[in-house]
Amino acid sequence: xxxxxTLTLCCLLINAAVADDAALALKxxxxxxxxxxxxxxxxxxLQTFCSKPRSEEGDTETANDLRESARAAVxxxxxxxxxxxxxRGEAVANNGRGLQYSDNPQQPNGGNCYACHQLDPDEVAxxxxxxxxxxxxxxxxxxxxxxxxxxKLWNTHAYNVCSHMPRFGAAGILSEQQLKDVMAYLLDxxxxxxxxxxx
Amino acid sequence: MISRCAAMLSSLLLLxxxxxxxxxxxxxxxxxRAMFGDDNPAVFVIDEGEELWxxxxxxxxxxxxxxDLGLGxxxxxxxxxxxxxxxxxxxxxxxIESRLEHCMIELQxxxxxxxxxxxxxxxxxxxxxxxxxxxxxxxxSRGLAIAPGQAHPSERSSYELGEQLxxxxxxxxxxxxxxCHGQSGKRIRLQSLPDLTAHExxxxxxxxxxxxxISQGIVRTMGWRMRDCFRQQRMPELIMGSEAAVALxxxxxxxxxxxxxxxxxxxx
Amino acid sequence: MASRIRIRAQLKGDACEVKALMRHPMExxxxxxxxxxxxxxxxxxxxxxxxxxxxxxxxFWGAAVSANPFLGMRFKGGSVGDVVKVSWLDNQxxxxxxxxxxx
Numbered sequence: 311x312x313x314x315x316t317l318t319l320c321c322l323l324i325n326a327a328v329a330d331d332a333a334l335a336l337k338x339x340x341x342x343x344x345x346x347x348x349x350x351x352x353x354x355x356l357q358t359f360c361s362k363p364r365s366e367e368g369d370t371e372t373a374n375d376l377r378e379s380a381r382a383a384v385x386x387x388x389x390x391x392x393x394x395x396x397x398r399g400e401a402v403a404n405n406g407r408g409l410q411y412s413d414n415p416q417q418p419n420g421g422n423c424y425a426c427h428q429l430d431p432d433e434v435a436x437x438x439x440x441x442x443x444x445x446x447x448x449x450x451x452x453x454x455x456x457x458x459x460x461x462k463l464w465n466t467h468a469y470n471v472c473s474h475m476p477r478f479g480a481a482g483i484l485s486e487q488q489l490k491d492v493m494a495y496l497l498d499x500x501x502x503x504x505x506x507x508x509x
Numbered sequence: 510m511i512s513r514c515a516a517m518l519s520s521l522l523l524l525x526x527x528x529x530x531x532x533x534x535x536x537x538x539x540x541x542r543a544m545f546g547d548d549n550p551a552v553f554v555i556d557e558g559e560e561l562w563x564x565x566x567x568x569x570x571x572x573x574x575x576x577d578l579g580l581g582x583x584x585x586x587x588x589x590x591x592x593x594x595x596x597x598x599x600x601x602x603x604x605i606e607s608r609l610e611h612c613m614i615e616l617q618x619x620x621x622x623x624x625x626x627x628x629x630x631x632x633x634x635x636x637x638x639x640x641x642x643x644x645x646x647x648x649x650s651r652g653l654a655i656a657p658g659q660a661h662p663s664e665r666s667s668y669e670l671g672e673q674l675x676x677x678x679x680x681x682x683x684x685x686x687x688x689c690h691g692q693s694g695k696r697i698r699l700q701s702l703p704d705l706t707a708h709e710x711x712x713x714x715x716x717x718x719x720x721x722x723i724s725q726g727i728v729r730t731m732g733w734r735m736r737d738c739f740r741q742q743r744m745p746e747l748i749m750g751s752e753a754a755v756a757l758x759x760x761x762x763x764x765x766x767x768x769x770x771x772x773x774x775x776x777x
Numbered sequence: 778m779a780s781r782i783r784i785r786a787q788l789k790g791d792a793c794e795v796k797a798l799m800r801h802p803m804e805x806x807x808x809x810x811x812x813x814x815x816x817x818x819x820x821x822x823x824x825x826x827x828x829x830x831x832x833x834x835x836x837f838w839g840a841a842v843s844a845n846p847f848l849g850m851r852f853k854g855g856s857v858g859d860v861v862k863v864s865w866l867d868n869q870x871x872x873x874x875x876x877x878x879x880x
Contacts, residue, residue, distance in 0.1 A: 332673035339753030340739075343746040350680045350744055357678040363706070364691060409681050409743045425697050437697045439689065476682040483681060550798045550847045553783040635800065726800065726845035 346411040356380070360472040373471045381468035383480065384461050392456040392493050399495030400502070402488050403429055409483065419483050421492055426475070429495070430502040440475060446496040447504035459496060463489050542775055551644055551721040551773035554636055554728040558645025561638055567617025576612035578605070578646070579658075589643075590650035590770050593667065593759045594658030602658075602667040604758045605643055606732045607750025628749045629733045636727045639749075643719050644728045647772040655715060655770060657762035664759065671760025674753055675706070684742040686757070700777075705761060712768030715761045720774035728773055731758060782875035786861040793855030793879055795826060797848045797863045801873070805840040821846065823866045828852060829859050855879045 337351045353361070356376050359368060367373075405420025407413045423429060426439035429446075436442075449455050461468050464479030478484045484492070495501050562573045562585070578588035579596070593604045599611055606628070613619040628639040658664045675686045686705065689697055693704035703710030718731040735757055736747040747754055781800040786793055799821065806818025818840065826834035826848075833852040848863070855861070857879055864874040 332670060332677055335670055335752045335756065336674060336677065336679075339748050339751030340745040341748055343740075346743070346745050348745055353677075353679050357683055360683070361673075361676045361678045361685065363676060363687065410740050411746065412740060435698050437699075438695050439697060439702075474683070474688040476684075481681045481683070548796065548847070548849055550845070552785060552796065553798050556785075723843075723845075 343411040345415050346409075356467060356471075362472075364472075368472070377467060377469070377471045380465045380471075380480070381461065384464045384468060385479075386457055386460060387486075387490070389453060392460060392490060393451075393497060394487060394490030394492075394494045396491070396494040396498040396501040396503075398488075399491035399493070400430070402484065402492050403495055418485070418488065421478060421484055421488070423492070431506050432502065443496060443503065445504055445507050447499050447501065448507050449497075451497055456493070456497070459493060460489070463492060538777065545775060549721055549773060549775050550723075550726075551719075551728050551775070554641050554644045554721070555648050555773065556645075557636070558641035558643070558648075561642050562645065567613065567619040569616065569618035571616045571618075573609075573612055573616060573642075575616050576609070578608055585646055585649045587650055587653050589646045589772075590653045591656050591658065593664070593755050593762060595661040595663045601752075602661075602663050602755055602759060604732065604750060604755045605646060606639060606730065607755060609639065609642055610750050625749060629730070629736065630725070630727050632725075634727065640719070640728045640730060640733075643730045643732075644773045647719050647770065650770045651772065653770050655712070655762055655765045655768050657759060657766065659763060667756045667759040668763050670752070671756035671758070674757055675760055680743040682743045684744075686738065688742075705764065708764055708768075711761050711764030715765035716768050716771045717774030717776070719772050720776040722776050724777055729776075731761075781873045782863060782865070784861065784863050784875050784877040786855070786859075786877050786879040788855060788857060788879060789851075792851045792853050793828070793859075793861070794851050795849070795861055795863070797826075797875070799846045799848070799863075799865060799873060801845065801865070801867065803840070803842055803844045803846065807840075817869075819867060819869055819871075821865045821867045824848065825862075825864050826850060826852075827862045827864075828855055830862075 333351060333353065337348055340348060340351060342348055359372055359376060362368060402421045403423035406422040406425060407417065408419025408422075423443075424433065424436050426437040428436040428438075428442040428444050431444045446459075458469075463484075465477045466473045466475040467477065476483055478492075479486075479489055495503055498504070499507070565572055574583045576582065577596075577598075578585065579591050579594050580586075580588050589605055592608070593602050595602050596608070596611075603611070610621070610624050613624055614621060624639075628637060630637050630640060659668065676691075678685045678688075685691075689695075689702050690705040690710070693707065693710060695702050703714045705711050705714060715731070718734055719728050721727070722729045732749050732754055735754060736749070739745070739747045783798045785796045788794075801821055802819055803821065804816050804819040806815060808816045810816055820840045821838045821842065824834070824836040824838060825832060834850050838846070859879045860876055861879060862874065862876040864872065866872050
């Protein structure tokens with residue numbers, strides 16, 4: 311048992327050393343551009359842990375720690391304050407700009423939801439990297455569903471460590487208001503996302 | 510009972526039909542490509558690249574005919590297909606762009622600054638020298654097997670570094686190359702995404718770049734494509750011919766090894 | 778580096794194959810800019826190809842042709858060294874012209 315622990319530790323350290331080489335190589339291979347600077351090459355604990363193929367599970371204990379700390383850091387709105395305006399949410403879902411060095415930092419960021427997800431069933435230009443969210447509103451608006459959806463948007467790793475979905479809230483990509491608008495786009499029965507559902 | 514089931518089934522199929530055709534997006538572009546036949550607007554850029562190779566330039570007023578791309582000075586046929594590879598004179602693994610940079614500096618006396626000032630076209634530009642040279646050189650490898658060097662230890666560590674970088678999650682969106690290119694059968698909006706970790710996907714990608722990008726009206730190189738990927742990943746600017754750029758191309762080329770070069774290709 | 782129109786003319790068998798790449802936005806007039814204003818229509822309306830000053834192609838184009846049009850055509854009766862010219866006119870009165878010799 312002790313041998314396995316030592317071996318695991320050695321593997322993690324070697325991996326860390328090799329990974330540091332990668333970070334160093336990338337840093338020396340990149341240049342600041344407009345407002346995008348080399349600090350973005352620095353990875354946090356989650357990114358470092360998740361820098362692996364999807365098939366690789368990684369250490370369970372670390373995964374659990376990361377999941378718990380992700381969940382603990384999510385600021386959940388007060389009951390009744392989860393939903394914004396679905397029309398603004400639709401715009402956020404369609405907008406693929408924000409935080410690229412070619413973008414205007416004065417403009418709000420988009421969520422680019424359609425890059426990966428199907429949403430409005432009438433919108434054919436959708437990606438398949440994530441599951442379809444068409445008819446998401448069928449799940450209803452119980453407090454637990456509202457909280458689940460909010461937490462998922464804020465930091466998906468609270469549920470699914472090493473998911474490839476961005477941390478829209480935790481990473482400061484979308485504002486609280488934008489997230490509430492996206493919530494409405496998903497959950498409002500009048501949202502086009504839910505147009506196929508029987509009212 | 511049966512006729513009602515049949516009615517429901519046929520209306521379900523009718524509903525699914527448009528979804529089916531959208532899922533075949535790639536097929537549509539293949540048809541478009543087939544209409545071109547052997548034609549490719551890249552022919553003009555290829556001609557320019559050839560002119561540039563034989564053109565006296567830089568303070569030393571020299572052509573690039575003395576440039577060694579791995580098969581000997583001035584040997585261009587098949588050179589692109591065997592990159593990236595280790596070069597003893599620079600003691601590093603190099604891709605086509607870093608090798609051209611080296612030759613421009615050594616043979617022609619150009620400076621690193623001027624070569625890096627604007628190697629890739631910006632929106633509305635009509636093409637750069639680097640893009641034209643890479644287009645012509647890729648054409649000289651058309652029909653040949655992709656065969657990057659892997660005999661030298663530096664070449665193997667370049668592959669390993671490339672693999673590490675492929676899975677490197679970073680930036681505000683936590684994207685790595687693998688986010689989009691780490692699995693098969695997926696697309697982003699309507700653009701299908703090759704699985705670059707597997708031979709088939711890597712071969713599709715590596716064999717078709719550089720390519721005439723119809724939407725931009727110019728030839729784009731693999732080096733540019735990677736720079737633009739990093740931009741979209743919300744990362745800083747990838748330096749042309751840098752260690753990471755070479756390592757990632759090594760990773761792709763090795764995964765694609767054996768497939769046939771078909772560049773410059775034609776893309777949307 | 779490159780001009781607004783690039784031409785290649787090559788003898789293939791008994792025909793001369795002409796390829797031309799024209800740099801033109803081919804705006805339909807239907808697209809809108811960031812402010813919601815329609816971008817004015819600007820597209821090639823006529824293309825002419827001549828061989829030693831004799832017209833071998835007279836084409837009428839419209840907004841359906843995409844940006845940076847790539848034209849390919851063949852005609853019989855050319856010889857190496859003959860001059861092939863391609864010219865275009867757009868709806869705003871702008872013109873483009875280029876010539877090459879048959880290889």
